[in-house]
Amino acid sequence: MITAFNISFALCLVALIVAFVGLLNKREIVGRIGFGVNILAVAALTVYIVMRWMAAGRAPFSNMFESLVLFAWTILVVYIFVYKKLKLPIVTAALSLMVVLTLAYATTFGADIRPLVPALQSNWLTVHVFTCFLGYGGFAVSFIAAISYVIASRENSKAAYETKDSLEVVMAKTVAFGFLFLTVGIMTGAVWANSAWGTYWSWDPKETWSLVTWLVYAGFLHCRFIKGWRGQKSAWMSILGFISVLFTYFGVNFLLKGLHSYL
Amino acid sequence: MSGLINFLTSLKLTLTVLLVIAVACIAGTVLPQGADVLKYLEANPGAQSQMDLLGFLGLTNIFYCWWFIFLLCFLSLSLSICTFRRFRGALRRKSGLRWKDLGSLFSHISLLLILAGCVARSIWGLNGYLPLREGETKTKFQVETGFAELPFEIHLEDFEIEFYGSDEDEHVQDSLSEKVVVLNHDGQVVAEMSSELDAGQAVGPVQLKVLKRIPDFVVDTATGGVVSRSEEMHNPALQLEIVEGGTTNTQWLFALYPGFNMHNKEGADRPHLDFRYEVYVHSGSEPGVKDYKSTLVVKEDGVEVKKKTIEVNRPLSYKGYTFYQSGFNPDDHKWTSLQVVKDPGVPLVYAGFLMMIIGLAMVFYVDPNLSVDSHGGGKNSIE
Numbered sequence: 017m018i019t020a021f022n023i024s025f026a027l028c029l030v031a032l033i034v035a036f037v038g039l040l041n042k043r044e045i046v047g048r049i050g051f052g053v054n055i056l057a058v059a060a061l062t063v064y065i066v067m068r069w070m071a072a073g074r075a076p077f078s079n080m081f082e083s084l085v086l087f088a089w090t091i092l093v094v095y096i097f098v099y100k101k102l103k104l105p106i107v108t109a110a111l112s113l114m115v116v117l118t119l120a121y122a123t124t125f126g127a128d129i130r131p132l133v134p135a136l137q138s139n140w141l142t143v144h145v146f147t148c149f150l151g152y153g154g155f156a157v158s159f160i161a162a163i164s165y166v167i168a169s170r171e172n173s174k175a176a177y178e179t180k181d182s183l184e185v186v187m188a189k190t191v192a193f194g195f196l197f198l199t200v201g202i203m204t205g206a207v208w209a210n211s212a213w214g215t216y217w218s219w220d221p222k223e224t225w226s227l228v229t230w231l232v233y234a235g236f237l238h239c240r241f242i243k244g245w246r247g248q249k250s251a252w253m254s255i256l257g258f259i260s261v262l263f264t265y266f267g268v269n270f271l272l273k274g275l276h277s278y279l
Numbered sequence: 280m281s282g283l284i285n286f287l288t289s290l291k292l293t294l295t296v297l298l299v300i301a302v303a304c305i306a307g308t309v310l311p312q313g314a315d316v317l318k319y320l321e322a323n324p325g326a327q328s329q330m331d332l333l334g335f336l337g338l339t340n341i342f343y344c345w346w347f348i349f350l351l352c353f354l355s356l357s358l359s360i361c362t363f364r365r366f367r368g369a370l371r372r373k374s375g376l377r378w379k380d381l382g383s384l385f386s387h388i389s390l391l392l393i394l395a396g397c398v399a400r401s402i403w404g405l406n407g408y409l410p411l412r413e414g415e416t417k418t419k420f421q422v423e424t425g426f427a428e429l430p431f432e433i434h435l436e437d438f439e440i441e442f443y444g445s446d447e448d449e450h451v452q453d454s455l456s457e458k459v460v461v462l463n464h465d466g467q468v469v470a471e472m473s474s475e476l477d478a479g480q481a482v483g484p485v486q487l488k489v490l491k492r493i494p495d496f497v498v499d500t501a502t503g504g505v506v507s508r509s510e511e512m513h514n515p516a517l518q519l520e521i522v523e524g525g526t527t528n529t530q531w532l533f534a535l536y537p538g539f540n541m542h543n544k545e546g547a548d549r550p551h552l553d554f555r556y557e558v559y560v561h562s563g564s565e566p567g568v569k570d571y572k573s574t575l576v577v578k579e580d581g582v583e584v585k586k587k588t589i590e591v592n593r594p595l596s597y598k599g600y601t602f603y604q605s606g607f608n609p610d611d612h613k614w615t616s617l618q619v620v621k622d623p624g625v626p627l628v629y630a631g632f633l634m635m636i637i638g639l640a641m642v643f644y645v646d647p648n649l650s651v652d653s654h655g656g657g658k659n660s661i662e
Contacts, residue, residue, distance in 0.1 A: 128456045131443045134570050134591035134604075192643040199639060203632040212592045214406065214603045214620035216628060217397075219342045221308040231301045235294055242290055272308055 018127065020064035021085070025119050027057035028088070032116050035109035047103055051096075054112070058092045065089065072129045077145035078136055080269070084122035086145070087265075088115045090153025094190060098157060102186045104179060106167070110160045140208030148201030148226075152261055154194025155233070159258035161187040162251035169248055184247070187254050188240060195233045202226050221272035225264040232257040288361040296354050303350070307341040355394050362387040382641025385634045392631030399624030409602070409617040411435040416578070420619045429619075430598055431584070437574040438615045440607060457558040459489070459517065459532070464553065474517055474556065484523060485552055491518035496533065505531075517556045532556035571607050573615040589617075599623065 034050040065085065068076040076082040095111050165183040168176045205223070206216035217223060236253040239245040245253075286292060311319040316330055316339050330339065337344030362384060369380040407422035416434040419426040461470040461482050472480040472487060479488040495508040496516035508514075515534040520527060534556045570590055577585040577597050587595040594603045599621050606616035 126456065131569065134568065137570070138592040140592075196636075196639045196643055200636055203636065206632070207629070208592075210625065211594065212603070213605070214594070214601060214618050214622070216625070219307060219312075224304045224308050228301045228304050231297050231304075235297055238290060238294065268308070 020060060020067055021127070024057055024060035024064055025116075025123075027053055027060055028112065028116050028119060031057055032109070032112040035105065035112040038105040039109055042105060044103075047105065047108065050108055050112075051099055054092055055096060057115075058089065058096065061085065061089045061092070068129065074132065074137075075142035075145070076129075077141060077149075078132055079125070079130070081122050081125040081127050083145065083149065083265075084118050084125070086149045087152060087156075088118040088122070090149045091115055091118070091156045094150075094153040094157045094193070098186050098190060101189075102161065102182055104164065104182065107160055107164050107183075110163065111157065114156060114160065135212050138208055138212065140204055140211065144201055144204040144208055147197045147204060151194040151196075151198030151201055152265065154190040154197065155254075155258050155261050158187050158190035158194060158254045161190065162254035162258075165251040166248060166255075169251075180247070184250070187250060191233055191236055191254060191257070195230075195237060198226070198230055198233070202230060221268045222264065225260070225268050229257060229260040229264050232260050284360060287357055288364060293354070293357050293361070296350060296357065300347075300350055300354070303341055303347055306338060310338055310341070312342070313340055351394060355391055358387055358390055362391075378645045379642050382638045382643075382645065385638025386642060387638075389631040389633075389635035389638060392627050392634065396624035396626075396628030396631060399627060400622045403621075403623050405619070405621040407619045408605075409433070409619050411573070411615050411617060413438055413613045420617075427619075429600060432578040432581075433602065434576040434578055435573055435615055436576050436586070437588075438572070438607070438613065440571045440612055441569040443569045457515070457534070457556070459487075459519065460555040460557055461487070462553045462555065464551070469552070482552060486522040487554075488520040488522075489517060490520050490529060493517070496531075512558060515556065515558045519554055521552075523551065530554065534558040571604060571615075573604055573617065575602060575617075 031050055031053040034046065034053055038046040038050055065076055068082070077086055091111060092115055095108075161183045165180055165187065168179045168183065202223075205226075209218065210216040232253070236250065236257060239253065240250055310333060311330075316334070320326060320330060333339045337346055341347055366380065366384050369376055405422060405427050407420040407427055409417060409420040411417060411433070413435055416432050418429050418432050420429065421427075457474045459472045459474050460468055461472065463469050470480065470482045472478060472489075474489060474492060476489055476492050479486065481487070491505070493505060493507045493514075493516045495511055495513040497506060497508045497514070498504070499506045505516075505518075512534075517532045517534075519530050519532060521530060522528075532554050572588050572590045574588045575586070575595050576583050577595070585595070585597055589595045589602060589604050591604050594601050596602075601620045601622070603618040603620065604615070605618040608614040608616070
């Protein structure tokens with residue numbers, strides 16, 4: 017089983033190398049090769065997740081190692097869906113780097129399959145974690161698009177202008193996607209908590225920070241679609257939102273205690 | 280009047296309120312809240328005056344203090360008026376009502392439903408605790424202010440705890456983690472290596488290799504050889520090959536008896552390193568407990584009307600009261616601990632969840648309006 021993980025990791029590393037080659041050599045074929053390798057990496061990660069699921073007899077979404085693998089998978093899946101709109105070498109390179117760092121970080125945690133405490137033995141775990149991480153994947157891609165937008169804004173060429181247009185679209189679409197799935201994730205978590213503990217909201221630090229993240233992105237969407245915010249203002253809000261995602265995911269685990277201390 | 284309404288429903292004010300709520304939420308996760316204040320004061324006795332000040336400002340109980348609840352009420356009011364006005368505007372529009380108008384309406388009304396559910400819980404809800412011993416029947420449960428009466432009787436017929444390892448769960452075996460720890464003669468760890476068969480590692484001039492790994496070590500008295508009595512990890516042992524300066528030794532390491540390491544021959548030179556075989560089972564926060572279940576019987580006037588075996592994630596509901604499996608007494612397995620909740624707001628909250636998801640999907644995907652007009656910089660409103 018660990019072989020499937022190693023193959024996935026190796027493919028992500030190859031994708032990263034190709035992406036960096038793509039930064040120097042902007043021919044389309046390099047981008048296509050990188051995209052192909054990323055598809056293979058997603059396929060290998062999918063095989064690994066399925067194998068782990070079968071071995072454990074439950075969805076492999078219950079500790080840091082498993083969630084980081086899922087996070088890498090969702091980033092790649094969202095990236096593949098927006099690739100047509102965003103064939104930019106810098107975005108591909110940044111996303112590949114993010115995926116490799118996520119998987120490398122995952123290897124610092126134990127990959128052992130452990131039995132679940134009773135509270136986690138629920139099908140809601142699968143839906144809750146999966147939807148939250150689909151949301152995180154969307155926000156991660158939006159974040160990279162936003163960073164790229166800020167960088168592209170320093171140039172005044174026609175190419176930079178067109179690039180910014182693509183980035184703008186992807187930034188908004190991935191935030192909308194992420195927001196929908198984060199909402200589903202928070203709500204399925206609430207339903208699960210109500211079936212396990214009799215309360216759908218207990219101001220647990222992870223819950224509270226997910227609400228903060230939700231509020232930031234709700235602000236992003238309202239500013240964009242009602243106030244008409246565009247460009248750098250939108251990009252900086254997306255960056256702020258992703259900082260909140262990172263704190264919700266990592267910061268709460270390491271700095272604050274609560275019901276989610278296992279993940 | 281209309282000026283006031285415009286101000287109350289302005290996006291700028293709403294976003295400012297959202298920002299203040301977000302900052303308050305962050306403060307609530309950073310500052311000690313509720314019972315944690317006492318723990319904080321025990322650890323920091325000099326912080327009494329700061330805690331008093333924070334308490335005065337409501338910052339030690341943020342999520343339940345008056346100004347936070349006021350902010351939520353204000354947000355509800357602003358949302359209600361705003362949603363009404365926008366929908367009225369959409370109805371009057373010449374081009375007619377669009378899917379995204381409905382989606383926007385749904386997603387904003389859903390927030391009001393969720394908040395209404397929370398209000399219903401705080402006004403009419405009950406949350407308490409009920410310890411029960413096998414064979415016992417009760418009609419009251421403990422709440423914060425004393426006892427609350429149940430409109431029926433609740434009886435514990437049976438309580439059982441299941442532990443991991445009591446059956447043949449495959450993932451129980453997978454939950455083991457093991458390693459070989461290499462120490463110097465001062466007891467300091469100098470290296471760790473895998474305990475897998477044929478795993479090898481060099482530690483300075485010493486070359487190590489795992490020759491055998493036995494889950495349930497026993498010496499066969501007939502043959503004098505080492506065999507495994509079973510596949511269970513009852514007496515895990517590992518044979519290590521140690522090659523140092525051209526000399527090869529083997530040594531048996533026992534996970535349960537770290538001081539009893541069998542060398543391959545009497546009087547063999549003690550190696551320059553010590554070794555320990557470590558096996559961990561279920562090192563999670565609640566080791567071993569797989570499930571705990573209470574078989575509850577609901578009775579009215581002594582007659583059984585409902586019976587269900589509840590466990591974590593599978594509660595029993597009857598007449599608006601829900602019984603959750605919340606704990607047990609580790610010293611006496613005849614006792615169960617139940618949480619009793621009466622929450623008339625749940626249907627509202629769940630309806631809100633459903634409306635929110637449908638509404639967002641309609642806004643973003645049924646009638647998407649995400650195209651960009653960045654050159655013009657004009658509004659691309661969902662109004």
